[in-house]
Amino acid sequence: MSQDHDSSYKFLFANPEFVRDLVMGFIPDDWLQSLDYSTLEKIPSSYVSEDFKQREDDVVWRVKVGEDWVYLYLLIEFQSSVDKYMALRMMVYIGLLYQDLVKRGEVLANGQLPPILPIVLYNGSQKWTAATNIADLIPDVPGLVNQYKPSLQYCLIDENNYSDTELASLNNLVAAVFRLEHANSPSAVSDLVKLLIDWLDNRPDLRRIFAHWLRATLMRKPEYGIVMPQVDELQEIRVMLADKLEGWAKAYIAEGEIKGKQEGRQEGEALALQKLLAKRFGVIPVEITSQIANASLEQIEQWFDTAIDAHLLTDVFK
Secondary structure (H helix, E strand, O other): HHHHHHHHHHHHHOOOOHHHHHHHHHHHOOOHHHHOOOOEEEEEOOOOOOOOOEEOEEEEEEEOOOOOOEEEEOOOOOOOOOOOOOOHHHHHHHHHHHHHHHHHHOOOOOOOOOOOEEEEEEEOOOOOOOEEEHHOOOOOOHHHHHHHOOOEEEEEEEEEHOOHHHHHOOOOOOHHHHHHHOOHHHOOOOOOOOHHHHHOOOHHHHHHHHHHHHHHHHHOOOOEEEOOOOOOHHHHHHHHHHHHHHHHHHHHHHHHHHHHHHHHHHHHHHHHHHHHHHHHHHOOHHHHHHHOOOOOHHHHHHHHHHHHOOOOOHHHHH
């Protein structure tokens, strides 16, 4: 996926309510769902990776559990294709995060490392086939070596696994994001925006977040051809979509009229050619009739010109 797309999702999950709804709506675990997500706290993530590039904009949150912390590590890196080695990448990123926590002295009171939940969000069109555990990328071997094979698993949330009916039944911000991502037309987007406006009637902060994200999402879709100014309100998005839909409707009608005229002329020329051929060469074989019916207007006109002077029917279709 593009870097802009990646950034827009990081923008969403910089808000604690989206993080909470991600866990509550899409990770079925009783203990996780029993935690107090009002204690969510975003922590800085500035550590150096293997290739010496700073990783400063990863999304890392922690939620309080008693006197300690559980770290939720979200890798927001959406791709259009499956990454076979995602398990390896997650192992590296988590190792770097642990190193950073030790360096900052943010370990548990007894010196143990805090637990981390690695989460990968995926919204590509293909089915996710990559291993979710690093151990599955390494073959088993006999004896001692196999005992030391690493094992680290990440939690995969694949948007494609949820139907629109399932998502619509959830009173959940992330479910709304998934529905907007999967909307197959601007009119469907407009309907969902209306639902969001009604649902978030008393939450101008969340409406503003959705407006900023949705503007970026719509402008990335080349089939829509939308260019929008900076907006801060979902209602502005809906008005712009309404104007765009009206323009698309007029263009569609005009295109249909042109196409209808084109098809009508083509049918007329095809009929005229068949009459000319029948008058000059007698009964026309079915395969010739079918060939004429499926030909372009330009091709029919060429055959007509040839048929005027041709000595044999086969000469027309050489």
